[in-house]
Amino acid sequence: MIEWSSQGQSHTAQWRSESGASAPRRVIAADDTLPADTAYRMACEGTGLLWTGDFQNARMLLQALMRRADRKPRKVAAKAAQKAAAATPAEAFHLHRQAQAQRARVLSSVLIVLEGDYTIALRRAPDLRQACTEAWGPASGNRVVASLRELLGLVGAHEWRKKGVEIPALGAPPGNRIHPHYGVFSPVRGEYVDLVAQAPLPSKALAFDVGVGTGVLSAVLARRGVQRVVATDQDPRALACARENLQRLGLTGRVELQQQDLFPEGKAPLVVCNPPWLPARASSPIERAVYDEGSGMLCGFLAGLAAHLEPGGEGWLILSDLAEHLQLRTREQLLEWIAQGGLKVLGRQDVKPRHGKSADASDALHAARAAEVTSLWRLGLA
Template identity: 80%
Template sequence: MIEWSRQGQTHKALWRSEGGAPAPRRVEVADDTLAADTAYRMACEGTGLLWQGDFQNARHLLQALKRRADRKPRKSAAKASQKLAGATPAEAFHLHRQAQAQRARVLAAVLIPLEGDYGIALRRAPDWRVACTEAWGPATGERSVATLRELLGLVGAHEWRKKGVEVPALGAPPNNRIHPHYGVFSPVRGEYVDLVAQAPLPGHGLAFDIGVGTGVLSAVLVRRGVRQVVATDQDPRALACARDNLARLGVPPQQVELLQTDLFPPGRAQLVVCNPPWVPARASSPIEHAVYDEGSRMLRGFLAGLKDHLEPEGEGWLILSDFAEHLGLRPRDQLLGWIAEAGLTVAGRHDVKPRHAKAADAADPLHAARAAEVTSLWRLRQA
């Protein structure tokens, strides 16, 4: 719960945070009279600003906080540059993550009250009830509070879900769109999908898709002629998202079985595909689990269990970026060691350079690692 005082009365409401962040300990009611510099100082001190003014002015305030968070004082900027210049790639990565976390805490200061039906009872407030329902489920009638930043992300996800993401590997438009749900990682980095679409299949019988997400890889396998897919995920949102996308693409429900479990379903398959998170670091929100895998838990679990779920002549396809290697977080020898320890051998590898915008952004603090990054499909067999 979150608590605040107004006109001598104490108010309480349900606190909503996708990432599990605690409600601010101190909450002040704020409106259009609050100056941006004062708001920034309060946000840096950890004070939540419960908005009671014009909704569009809350958006303007959030933009003002962003400008101040990104505008470093000259001395601080010089000091940070010196620190980065002498840092190892791993240290630079952790400094970057710390800076991101601090920025996120400041921008989370603007709070929006929601009515029991997810309505926003502020002047010039939009109607985001549908987007909230998609993300949080049906309204329960209980008043709640969320950060404006999280609400904007939620609405952005709602728009992505409506519009969809074109995936050329699924064929020609209009039957090649994937519609990601809130909290499910979007297949915007299409290079890994292309690898699955192009690698030679070991057979067209049973395949396992470990960590189904949006269902894009299951759909690609079906389009390539794989007769049966069993797709797994721990996240109910991902399973619902995959089910929706496969239905939109016209995949018969009996051709792809969706199963809520950690990693492998029972049995063995000719092909086992897994695209685990690429960076061995702690995720700060649920959706970041698609990118960050603390201790390489999913990667190591997949490798350790793969042999027991492969048919004798089957293959495991591990889709993995070497971004962590360039950051000094996981050396290539360690990955090869885990493969050998699992009783596996590398039958082949298919590589592709990433096409995302950050790979060409020289201003990115991690540009050197991003520019060198390669995404690979490792074809693994029983040794």
């Protein structure tokens, strides 16, 4: 629960944070009279600013906090640049993650109360009920408090869900869109989808899709003629998202969804997995598609693949080498895990990323991103 006082009255509500952040220890009521500089100082000190004024002014305050968070004093910026220049790629990555986390904490300080039906009782407040219901499920009837930044993320996810992401590998429009749900990683990096769409199929009888996510790879395999796909995920949100996408694409009869940690029972001639690419701790649910501390899913897939692969079959591992360029994992380590799993490399198809950050020289990790290659490793029984 979170507590605050406003106009001489005490209030309480349930604290809600998708990132798992703790409720601010100190919360004050804030409105349109609060200067942005004062708000930024208080946010940096860890104070929660529970907004009681105009909703659109709260958005303007958040934008003002963003500008201040990104505008470092000259001496601080020079010191940070000097530290980054002397850092190893791994140290630069961790410094970048620390800076991201600190920025997120400051920008999450503007708080909004949602009533028991997800309405917001502020002037000029939008109707976020559908976005909240899609992300959090039906309203419980209890008031909740969430950060404005997170609420705007819900709105963004709602728009992505409505619009969808066009996947050329699924054919011509309009039947080639994947609609990501909140908390499920969107397939906006299409190069890894293209690898699965182009690699020669060892069989069209059966395939396992380990970590189904939005269902995009299962859909691509089914559209390529694979008669039956068994797809797994341990996240209920991902399974619900995949189910909806497969229904929209008319593929529910070809793809079976199971809630499993890694593999379904049995063996298949093709087993596909696109695990998180970076061995680091995720700070929110949606980051779990990118960050996996200790490479748990990657190691689990490689260790268990041989037991679920038919003789002559192939395991397709879709993996970026960004972790190698950041010195978070070595190529030798990856090859050792493959060998330890009783596997051998049958071949590899590579593609360069096409996303904007790979060409953004101002990005803190530009050198590693510019060198990044995404690969489809074709693995067989040793």
